[in-house]
Amino acid sequence: MREAAFVKQNKDKWLKFESLLKNNSNISPDQLSATYVEITDHLSYANTFYRGSNTARYLNDLASQAHQKVYRNKKESKNKFILFYTKEFPLFFYQYQKQLLFSFLVFTIFAIVGAYSAANEDSFVRAVLGDAYVNATLNNIENDDPMAVYKQASETDMFLGITINNVRVGLMAFSFGVLAGLGTLIVLMQNAIMLGSFQYFFYDKGLLWESARTIWIHGTIEISVIIIAACAGLVVGRSILFPKTYSRLHSFVTGVKDGLKIVISTVPFFVIAGFLEGFVTRHTEMPDILAILIISLSLILILWYYVILPHRLYKKFIDGK
Template sequence: MREVAFIKQNKEKWLSFEKAVFNNNFKNPDELASQYIQLVNDLAYAQTYYPKSKLVSYLNQLAAKAFQKIYKTKRQNTNRFIDFWKTEVPLVCYQYKKFIYITFIIFFAFTFIGVISAANDGEFIRSILGDNYVNMSLENIEAGDPVAVYKSGSNWGSFIGITVNNLRVGIMAFVLGVFGGVGTLYVMFKNCIMLGSFQYFFYEKGVFWESVRGIWIHGSMEIFAIIIECAAGLILGASILFPGTHSRYTSFKMGAKTGVKILISTFPFTFVAGFLEGYVTRYSNVMPNWLSVGIILTTLGIISYYYLVYPFKVQKTITQISTLTPTIA
C-alpha cells in the first residue's frame, strides 16, 4: 500500500486515539489496550514499508505516550514523582528535541552579539552592566580577586536570593512564551547580551581564565537550565502559532502542559546552581585548578546528559518494549 493511502485510511483513528490519550478519555483499560495494539501494528507496518517517513516518528511518539498510560500500575502510581523524572520528562525532551537544539543555537547567537558589541563599543559594557557594577569589578580585579562579588553576603542569604532570582527568570522565560514565543526570545536576548558583555569584560582586562574558573562553577547548571526553560517557552509559543491538526485551544493546552513539565524539571538544577554560587564559588580563588574545572565539567556533564543524551536512551527502551507488545499479547 502506498504511504498516502495508508495515512488516509488510518488518519482519523490515530487522531482520535491521540486525543483520547491526551485527555485520558477511555471507558476501560481493555479499550485502551486494544487500540494500543492496533497502533503498534501500524507502527511496525510503517517501519517496514516507510522507514524514512515522518509518519514513523509520529506513531513512535504516540505509542510511547500510550505505553505510559497502560503500564501505570498501582506501584508505579505511588512512585509518580520518580516516574516523572525517570521517564516522563526525558520522553517529552525527546519529542521536542528540535526546540532544545534551536534554543541552544539562538543562545549562542545572542551571546556572540553581546561579545561583538562589547568589543566594538567601549561604552557598551557600562550601558548593559551599569557603572556601579563595572567600577566594583575593576576594583576587584586590581585587588587580585576578579570574582570577589560572589563573596559578599552570607552563604545562606546568597543561596536563597540567587535561587529565587533564577527561578523568577526561568518562569518568566516560560510564561512570556504565551506571546507567540516573542517574550521568551526577549528574555533570552537580554540575558545573553549581558552574559556576552560580562565575559568579554573579563577577557579585555586579562582575567578571563580567573572569571571562568569561578563563575562557571555555578554558571554551567544555571545557564543550561535557563536555556531549557526558554525552550519550554518556545514550545508554548509554537503551540499557539502552529496548532497543526488540533484546535488552537487544544494545541495551547498541550503546549502548556508540556512546557510546565520541562520547566519544573529544571528546578532541581537551579537549586544546585544556587547552592554552588552561595557556598562554593566564593572559594574559587583558593581552589586548585583541577577542583574548579572538575566541578564545572561534572555539573555540565550531569545536566547535559539528562537533557541531551538520556532522552534517547529512554525513547529507545520504550520503542523496543512497544514493538514487542503485540507478540507478548
C-alpha cells in the first residue's frame, strides 16, 4: 500500500485519538487500550514499510503520548513482550519472506548434496559426522536400539545442552551475515550437508523411517529455526551488498537491527526444540501415530507463525481492517 493511501485510510482515526488525548477526554480504559493497540499496529506497519517517514514519526509520537495512560497501572515489559511476538514481529517479518524462502532452498539443496555425497563416497559420512559418532551408532544398531544416542544423558542435561548449542548455531548464522552473507551461507551449508548425510546413513542401514520419526520430533522446529536464523544473517548480508538509497552504514545498521529481531523471535522455538529433544525424542517406543502428530503440529506451528500469520496481518492492513 502506498504511504499516501495508508494515511488517507487511517487519518481520521488518528486525529480523533489525538484529540481525545490532548483534551484529556473521558475514555474508558478498554476503549483506550484497544485504540492504543491499533495505533501501535499502525506504527509497526509504518516502521516496516515507511521507515523514517513523517507518518512513522507522527505515529511514534502519538503512541508515546498514549503510553503512560495505557500502562499507568500495568507492567510494561510483559505487554511489550506479548505485543512483539503476537503482532509486531509477524507483521515486520512479512517483508523478509523472500529471504526466508531463499534460506530454505539453499538448505534443501545442500541437504540433497549431503545425501548424494554420502551415497557415492563411503568415507563421507565419517568425515562429516565423525568416527566416534558413526561407531557409536553402528554399535547401537547392533544392539537393536539405533536411536540410543538420545537416551544417554539425563533429560534436563540434554535439554539445557541442546538448547544452548542450538541458540549458538542460530547466533552464528546471524552474526556471520556481516561477511556479506557468505558466512551465513557456509553455516547453512554445513548444517544441511550434515543432515543429508545423517539421513542417508540410516537409509543405507534400512532405518530411514526409524530415524526420521525420531529425529524430526525435535528436528522439525530445530532445523526450521536454524533456517530462519540464517534468514536473519541474509538480511544483514543484503543490507551490506544492496544499500539502495541509504548510505552503506545506515543500511548495515538497519539490517543488523532487523536481523536481531528475527533471531530474538527464534529463541522460544529453540527452547521448545530443546525440550522435545531432551524429554520426548528419547521415547523411541512411542507409537508412530504420536510421533507423526508431534511432527505435524511442529510444522504447522512454524508455518503459521513465520509464513501464514505475517501474510494475514499484512492483508489485514491492506484491507484496512
